[in-house]
Amino acid sequence: MPLLSVNDLVMYYKTKMGYVRAVDGISFTLDRGESLGIVGESGCGKTSISMTLLRLLPENGEFQRGHVYFDDGSGPVDLIGLPEHEMRKYRWKGISMVFQAAMNSLNPVYTVGDQIMEAILNHYPDTSFDEARAKVAELFKLVGLDPKRMDQYPHQYSGGMKQRAVIALALSCDPKIIIADEPTTALDVIVQDRILKEMKRIQRKLNMGMIYISHDIAVIAEVSDKIAVMYAGKFVELADSVTIFKRPRHPYTFGLMSSFPSITGEKKKLFTIPGEPPNLLNPPPGCRFAPRCPNATKKCSEEEPNFIEIEPGHFLACWNPIKQEGERA
Amino acid sequence: MNGEYILEVRNLKKYFPADRGLFGRVRHFVHAVDEVSFEIKHGESLGLVGESGCGKTTTGKVIVKLEEPTSGELFLSGENVGKYVGPRKRDYHRKVQMIFQDPYESLNPRMTIFDIIAEPLNIHGIGNLKEREERVADLLQEVGLTPPSSFMWRYPHELSGGQRQRVAIARALVLNPTFVVADEPTSMLDVSIRTGIMDLMMELRQAHDMSYLYITHDLAVARYMCERIAVMYLGKIVEISETEELLSNPLHPYTRALLTAVPVPDPEFSRGEPEIMGSVTKPIDPPPRCRFYDRCPIRTKDCETSDHPPLVEILPGHFVACYEVEKRKQG
Ligand SMILES: Nc1ncnc2c1ncn2[C@@H]1O[C@H](COP(=O)(O)OP(=O)(O)OP(=O)(O)O)[C@@H](O)[C@H]1O
Numbered sequence: 028m029p030l031l032s033v034n035d036l037v038m039y040y041k042t043k044m045g046y047v048r049a050v051d052g053i054s055f056t057l058d059r060g061e062s063l064g065i066v067g068e069s070g071c072g073k074t075s076i077s078m079t080l081l082r083l084l085p086e087n088g089e090f091q092r093g094h095v096y097f098d099d100g101s102g103p104v105d106l107i108g109l110p111e112h113e114m115r116k117y118r119w120k121g122i123s124m125v126f127q128a129a130m131n132s133l134n135p136v137y138t139v140g141d142q143i144m145e146a147i148l149n150h151y152p153d154t155s156f157d158e159a160r161a162k163v164a165e166l167f168k169l170v171g172l173d174p175k176r177m178d179q180y181p182h183q184y185s186g187g188m189k190q191r192a193v194i195a196l197a198l199s200c201d202p203k204i205i206i207a208d209e210p211t212t213a214l215d216v217i218v219q220d221r222i223l224k225e226m227k228r229i230q231r232k233l234n235m236g237m238i239y240i241s242h243d244i245a246v247i248a249e250v251s252d253k254i255a256v257m258y259a260g261k262f263v264e265l266a267d268s269v270t271i272f273k274r275p276r277h278p279y280t281f282g283l284m285s286s287f288p289s290i291t292g293e294k295k296k297l298f299t300i301p302g303e304p305p306n307l308l309n310p311p312p313g314c315r316f317a318p319r320c321p322n323a324t325k326k327c328s329e330e331e332p333n334f335i336e337i338e339p340g341h342f343l344a345c346w347n348p349i350k351q352e353g354e355r356a
Numbered sequence: 357m358n359g360e361y362i363l364e365v366r367n368l369k370k371y372f373p374a375d376r377g378l379f380g381r382v383r384h385f386v387h388a389v390d391e392v393s394f395e396i397k398h399g400e401s402l403g404l405v406g407e408s409g410c411g412k413t414t415t416g417k418v419i420v421k422l423e424e425p426t427s428g429e430l431f432l433s434g435e436n437v438g439k440y441v442g443p444r445k446r447d448y449h450r451k452v453q454m455i456f457q458d459p460y461e462s463l464n465p466r467m468t469i470f471d472i473i474a475e476p477l478n479i480h481g482i483g484n485l486k487e488r489e490e491r492v493a494d495l496l497q498e499v500g501l502t503p504p505s506s507f508m509w510r511y512p513h514e515l516s517g518g519q520r521q522r523v524a525i526a527r528a529l530v531l532n533p534t535f536v537v538a539d540e541p542t543s544m545l546d547v548s549i550r551t552g553i554m555d556l557m558m559e560l561r562q563a564h565d566m567s568y569l570y571i572t573h574d575l576a577v578a579r580y581m582c583e584r585i586a587v588m589y590l591g592k593i594v595e596i597s598e599t600e601e602l603l604s605n606p607l608h609p610y611t612r613a614l615l616t617a618v619p620v621p622d623p624e625f626s627r628g629e630p631e632i633m634g635s636v637t638k639p640i641d642p643p644p645r646c647r648f649y650d651r652c653p654i655r656t657k658d659c660e661t662s663d664h665p666p667l668v669e670i671l672p673g674h675f676v677a678c679y680e681v682e683k684r685k686q687g
Pocket residue numbers: 040041042047049067068069070071072073074075076085087088127307513514515516517518519544
């Protein structure tokens with residue numbers, strides 16, 4: 028069994044105007060030591076997937092169906108069916124998360140050091156106070172923070188320092204899986220490079236699974252073994268990272284990968300995907316990308332394409348995929 | 357219009373207390389911004405890049421007068437704004453806006469998206485309710501939160517990270533400000549939406565003769581948006597120049613390291629090893645010498661004993677603060 032198998036996960040937000048279909052039939056697996064990158068337009072449901080997995084939904088988040096099997100070697104457990112007090116054992120120690128909202132995951136009235144210590148002492152009650160403090164100092168160094176600043180409060184940190192504190196927190200209990208949601212948006216490229224290397228090192232050491240959500244395509248290329256491309260609540264393509272970058276088949280993936288600003292070469296006009304982002308309250312019928320897709324045909328707006336394995340490990344939901352070189356029209 | 361510059365920043369300093377000793381006396385200080393000077397022309401965007409924690413946000417907050425500087429002066433269109441009070445201060449707050457770095461922190465959780473964006477209109481008594489609604493709907497449309505009616509009456513916690521970021525942008529732009537400090541405004545947006553927002557910001561700049569201080573870690577974004585880039589390290593500007601010149605001819609060892617470490621969107625490529633030493637940077641009570649000394653691959657004995665180097669014009673319009681670069685130019 029893989030470390031994590033997610034089957035047909037569906038979660039909607041209930042609002043006055045109807046359901047926001049944020050997670051709409053998501054399936055994937057994650058092995059030990061593997062990293063999955065998730066990319067997709069702002070608002071397509073990436074954060075919602077992780078919140079559903081961890082069962083940290085807001086009041087109006089309605090779980091609809093699906094399974095999340097977690098297997099750390101002692102047999103698969105469906106996290107969805109667990110009572111809350113059982114689930115708590117899996118958060119942080121089983122699956123930990125670097126939240127996109129760095130500030131929201133730090134408590135403003137406690138020092139940063141105390142918060143990480145508390146997580147360690149909660150999950151490993153045998154740890155002594157001094158051991159825990161030493162571990163926090165070590166984590167601080169690992170993410171490039173001066174351990175002298177352990178006793179400061181979150182508001183005394185810069186944006187990137189808070190982000191690093193949250194990464195330290197997520198690593199504090201030696202999790203089996205780490206979900207990192209835009210963890211490096213506030214970091215300069217040198218610090219970012221260092222932290223990604225450290226995370227990779229820890230991942231290898233603990234044989235940890237990693238889910239990495241980011242808009243930074245270059246970072247995704249660097250950290251992911253495989254990449255899932257999400258559009259309007261659904262995965263539309265999933266494959267190893269070289270395939271996604273070099274031979275994408277879904278027109279949306281192609282759009283996403285074909286143009287990004289660069290610091291070298293000629294300064295060019297940047298590409299945008301034409302049309303408006305989809306309304307998840309009332310998604311278009313058929314393929315949700317149809318109103319913006321250059322390959323769309325009549326069938327696309329009538330019938331929804333299934334997410335199928337077109338070659339080993341390569342999943343795709345599209346009626347008219349991009350032709351590969353050598354393929355006949 | 358008074359003179360060439362919309363904004364001039366002179367010898368700006370901001371120190372924060374790092375700890376309090378016995379009897380509440382402050383013994384140590386974080387030198388967040390340390391003698392920073394720059395100016396921005398009418399209609400220009402200046403990019404501000406640099407290490408995490410080097411003082412970029414603090415610089416921005418001082419400019420929008422959310423933080424009092426420890427010392428230094430600020431001029432808007434040639435006028436010293438340090439002593440602005442009452443209506444002049446209000447007017448300043450109308451003209452000068454900031455898009456905050458963390459949209460999870462900066463949006464009031466108890467206000468609807470409409471109220472958040474319309475609040476500045478409210479404060480300054482602009483338009484009636486209907487006009488405000490139209491203005492907000494237009495802005496939502498422009499930042500890609502469509503259809504506007506499905507976003508206006510939601511609360512921030514009902515939005516994704518990138519959606520909140522766009523609300524923060526709309527709020528900062530609602531008054532057609534003359535100067536905007538944009539602190540990582542598009543860090544949570546995908547390429548396509550990001551490009552749309554950057555184009556919008558450029559259009560507004562042309563239409564309203566706006567200027568930006570654009571803080572970002574993404575040098576490609578700085579290249580797209582900014583005529584000039586300033587590189588900051590531990591509270592100091594270490595290099596400043598026209599954008600293409602800076603990217604093709606970086607001179608300060610920190611800038612060079614930064615450019616080497618830029619990741620490339622290709623899974624078969626691994627980024628260069630930046631030439632930089634040491635690790636943790638300590639902005640608390642730094643010694644007077646060059647702030648980059650501890651990590652500098654080309655430092656000399658002179659650097660150790662001298663003060664932090666001044667910014668010197670090495671090439672026309674290209675300023676660098678480094679003794680070695682200066683020597684090499686002369687030698
Ligand atoms: N509590 C909520 N109630 C209603 N709608 C919500 C709620 N939380 C999120 N949404 C909506 O659900 C959709 C998915 O949100 P999610 O945060 O998962 O997006 P995301 O892919 O993480 O985007 P980003 O990259 O911008 O962070 C968005 O369109 C958002 O507006």
